[in-house]
């Protein structure tokens with residue numbers, strides 16, 4: 001009886017889990033074919049420099065173009081990419097696209113940088129450094145205009161490897177951001193010891209900051225800590241003017257969020273965007 005219950009709880013044999021396995025299988029097939037037929041598309045979300053009121057960077061956010069011409073959000077396929085060992089393939093594909101775009105901008109005198117998400121399995125590939133150098137060579141990108149975003153928990157799972165790789169990024173002139181900061185197993189030791197340039201405070205602290213005093217307290221202390229350690233702060237999830245004002249008053253350097261601009265396909269992107277006061 002007990003075993004039967006466990007069996008059910010594992011979801012091995014009921015219809016809903018069979019159909020969810022089937023959905024997963026379909027998503028994996030779709031992701032594989034998208035990787036092969038170049039149907040991963042980058043959207044770009046501006047990051048506003050509050051000191052200059054200009055777009056200093058754009059974050060590259062991947063979308064999967066499905067058979068019906070719809071864009072699928074990364075939340076729908078990153079888990080499957082991870083389970084299937086496809087994250088490095090996906091990350092390299094995104095890095096290459098981003099670098100090609102940066103090269104085009106550089107060629108037309110546009111100094112806006114690009115911020116690229118990378119995951120732990122990619123960082124941990126033995127030839128990661130070589131692949132990055134190859135891609136820079138292949139695309140002609142200027143690494144000085146690139147930020148690599150690493151999720152704090154990913155980085156921390158392998159501190160030694162991470163330290164070495166992050167230093168390599170420094171050597172080629174790229175910058176590093178800790179993404180989704182504050183929701184992982186944050187230890188100040190990591191922030192102190194890893195050569196990170198930017199702390200990107202997770203949007204869960206920002207979206208309701210104008211109505212939650214506790215979020216204000218937490219963000220203020222994250223900002224102060226980052227600044228004391230010589231790191232700049234990017235906040236994501238700024239959805240309205242009230243939230244913008246609060247983080248601006250705290251001395252945050254960069255903001256990203258729907259209030260500034262949603263992620264856009266390249267054709268719709270306006271790099272001359274700024275905020276009116």
Ligand code: C2E
Pocket residue numbers: 045060061062073074075078090091094117118119149179180203236237238239256257258259263
């Ligand atoms: P992230 O790196 O933290 O990216 C920010 C996410 O917040 C994006 O979701 C963006 O669309 C969303 N966002 C931006 N501003 C706002 C706002 O004001 N309000 C709200 N509610 N959301 C906002 P998206 O594009 O769905 O990406 C989700 C996550 O998927 C990303 O989180 C990142 O972890 C991952 N991801 C996206 N693109 C890539 C990629 O090319 N490679 C890898 N490895 N991961 C990626």
Ligand code: MG
Pocket residue numbers: 059117149179
């Ligand atoms: Mg990110």
Ligand code: MG
Pocket residue numbers: 179180200202203236
């Ligand atoms: Mg983030």
Ligand code: MG
Pocket residue numbers: 180
């Ligand atoms: Mg996130």
